[in-house]
Amino acid sequence: MSDANREHLRLMMSRSYKYIRLEWNEEMAAVRVSTCVKPIQCYSLAAMAELQRVFSDIAESNGLVRHYVMTSDVPGVFNFGGDLSLFVLLIRARDIESLSLYGRRCVDLVWWMENASQLGVHTTVLVQGDTLGGGLESVMPFHKVIFERSAQAGFPEVLFNLFPGMGAWNFTIRKSSFAVANEMILSGRLYTAEQLQRRHLVDLVVEDGEGEEAIQTVLHAVHPRLRGTLAALEARRKAAPITHESLMEIVNQWTGAAMQLTDRDLRLMERLARAQVRKAGGAHDGAVEEIKRIELDRAWGEERTGITEWGALT
Numbered sequence: 483m484s485d486a487n488r489e490h491l492r493l494m495m496s497r498s499y500k501y502i503r504l505e506w507n508e509e510m511a512a513v514r515v516s517t518c519v520k521p522i523q524c525y526s527l528a529a530m531a532e533l534q535r536v537f538s539d540i541a542e543s544n545g546l547v548r549h550y551v552m553t554s555d556v557p558g559v560f561n562f563g564g565d566l567s568l569f570v571l572l573i574r575a576r577d578i579e580s581l582s583l584y585g586r587r588c589v590d591l592v593w594w595m596e597n598a599s600q601l602g603v604h605t606t607v608l609v610q611g612d613t614l615g616g617g618l619e620s621v622m623p624f625h626k627v628i629f630e631r632s633a634q635a636g637f638p639e640v641l642f643n644l645f646p647g648m649g650a651w652n653f654t655i656r657k658s659s660f661a662v663a664n665e666m667i668l669s670g671r672l673y674t675a676e677q678l679q680r681r682h683l684v685d686l687v688v689e690d691g692e693g694e695e696a697i698q699t700v701l702h703a704v705h706p707r708l709r710g711t712l713a714a715l716e717a718r719r720k721a722a723p724i725t726h727e728s729l730m731e732i733v734n735q736w737t738g739a740a741m742q743l744t745d746r747d748l749r750l751m752e753r754l755a756r757a758q759v760r761k762a763g764g765a766h767d768g769a770v771e772e773i774k775r776i777e778l779d780r781a782w783g784e785e786r787t788g789i790t791e792w793g794a795l796t
Contacts, residue, residue, distance in 0.1 A: 487546045494539040501529040503555060504536070510701045512549035513540060522758045523556040525616050526565045530587045537594045545602050548708060549701055552607045552624070553693075560609040560633065563616030563646075564588075566755040569740065570748050578741055585733035588616060588648040593726055595623035599715040604708060606700050608693045609633045609675075609684075619646050622653030625715060626700050628686045629675035630693045636672035642750040643743055647736025652724045658682045 494513075495506055505514040515536055519529045540547045554560045565584070572581045598605050607624040613635045621627055621635075629635075637646045645667060654663035662681045666673070678684040688696045704711055743751075 487544065490539075490543055491546060494536075494543070497535065497539075499532050499535075501526070502532050502536070507549075507701075510549050510705055511547060512551055512701060513547050514551040514553065516553045516555045517561065518555040522562060522565070522567070522755070523554065523559045524562045524565050524758065525588065525591075525620065526568070527584060527587060530591060533591055534587075534594075537591070540603060541594075541601055547603055548705070550598060550603050550605045551697060551701075552605075553697075554610060556611070558611040560611050560613035561617030561620060562612070562758045563614050563619070566751045566758070570751050570755070573740055573743055573748060576741070578737060581740060582734070582737045585647060585737055586730070588619075589726070589729045589733055591620065592623055592649045593729065595620075596719070596724060598623075599625070599712045599719065602712060604704055604712060604715075606697060606704075608697055609635070610690075610693055615639055615646050616648055619648050619650045619653070622649060622657065622683070625711075626686070626704070627684050628688065628693060628696045628700065629678065629684045630690045631675050631687055632690050633675045634672050635675075635678060636670065637667050638670045638672070638754075640668060640670040642747040642754075644739055644747070645736065647732050647739075649724075649729055649732075651732065652728060654683065656722045656724065 491506065495504055497504075501517060501519045503516045503518065505516070506512070507514065513536070515533070517523065517529065517533075519526055540550065568584065569581070572578075572584075595605060604626075605624045606626040607621050607628065609621060609627070609629045611630075611633055613621060613633065615637055618635045618637060637650055639645050650667055651663055654666060658681045662683075665671075666681075673681075675684060675687045679687050686696060686700070
């Protein structure tokens with residue numbers, strides 16, 4: 483390692499972060515980022531700014547970093563995705579500019595991940611626990627996606643009349659199919675690790691507690707053939723391109739849709755945000771359970787409406 487690279491590594495690893503923790507693996511030239519966002523494990527603006535700082539350091543490392551690994555330090559949660567409390571605040575204040583800014587910051591992170599192979603970086607993510615909405619979107623661009631068996635994931639945004647707007651359509655279609663993207667995004671359902679693997683959105687499912695070993699297995703398998711792997715991944719990008727323009731167009735549509743949410747929709751978002759806080763505080767009952775209750779409430783409402791309409795007809 484050159485003196486310049488050694489100094490760059492020292493600077494990168496010595497930065498002070500509040501929501502992320504960095505580790506360096508000399509043998510694999512790997513940076514590992516573990517997230518722990520308070521009070522809710524989500525993509526807050528502050529957390530995204532810290533991740534962007536890491537990405538900038540990697541991009542400026544002149545090939546020093548060869549692997550990027552992401553995990554969560556929050557037991558039972560990988561990431562709850564968008565900052566729902568902030569969304570509610572901005573929508574109620576009619577602050578479309580700030581909401582649009584949030585969306586653009588999300589795209590910045592996704593776009594860096596999409597271009598990681600061009601920088602000579604292979605990316606691996608380990609999901610332990612729940613990952614929802616933007617949390618699942620952030621997993622999609624990774625080159626290798628590992629889920630522990632008990633992990634659950636999905637795009638619940640349709641439950642409060644929104645949709646995942648930071649790459650879910652693009653990456654789900656590319657990794658799986660249009661039909662799977664349509665099913666997952668329009669249903670709002672939650673999926674098990676095995677169900678996601680069958681849909682080709684997860685590469686490897688391991689037993690709970692075996693995720694750390696799986697990371698090392700992936701790194702040791704990829705590292706000896708890293709140049710060929712990255713070249714193949716670059717070719718894949720050209721064969722099925724995702725453009726920055728398309729991501730930004732969808733973010734703009736997401737922002738417009740968010741500003742049309744009703745008070746009922748916003749109350750549902752607040753309900754999920756409270757459930758996320760409970761889960762982050764160590765409670766067994768969290769956002770996943772709340773989504774299931776919301777789905778059940780909606781099903782009962784539809785059934786009652788159907789009974790009323792049938793009674794009127796008869």
